[in-house]
Amino acid sequence: MDVIALIGRILFVFLFFGSAVGHLTQTAAMAGYAASKGVPSAKAATFGSGVLMAVGGLMLLLGVWADLGALLLVLFLLPTAFLMHNFWKETDAQAKQLEMIQFNKDIALAGGALMFFGLYAGPGSELGLTITGPLF
Structure with a gap:
């Protein structure tokens, strides 16, 4: 079961690393889009979200306080x-559908991340192939 959990962590965080690289290396361009959506302090929010994805993804991948x-x-x-x-x-109908797809993807990924939290903070905290145990 340990290997399956590790493979699941690898597959799950793959998306976040690619996105984090974009947020951290193309901050200005991505901040322009965020500003057009009304995000306050768009440049700081873009950079901060890149850091959240990179750090959170790395912690989950390596099993360093995977729950956090x-x-x-x-x-x-x-x-x-x-x-x-x-x-x-x-x-616009096409824009609405594209945004709905992205919204649903983010909500589903948040659900998956909450499941990882529950798995590593709760009864699954005994899973091997992690560097540390849970923080919570």
Whole structure:
């Protein structure tokens, strides 16, 4: 079971690392989009969200307080879903559908991250192939 949990962690965080690199290396361009969505302090928010994804993803991947890493990802995903993918404000049908897909993806990933939190903070904290035990 330890190997399956490790493979699951690797597959889950893969998306966050690619996105974190974009947030950290193309901050200005991504901040422009965030500002157009009404995100306050868009440049700082873009950089901060990149850090959240990178740190949370790395913690979950390596099993260094994996429960905290999962919560950091939730802390990124939920606000992002509501601030950046507010499909209910779109009037164009195609844009509305694209934003709804992204919103649903973020909500589903937040659910997955919460499941990782529960797994590593609760009864699954005995899973091997981690560097530390849970923080919570």
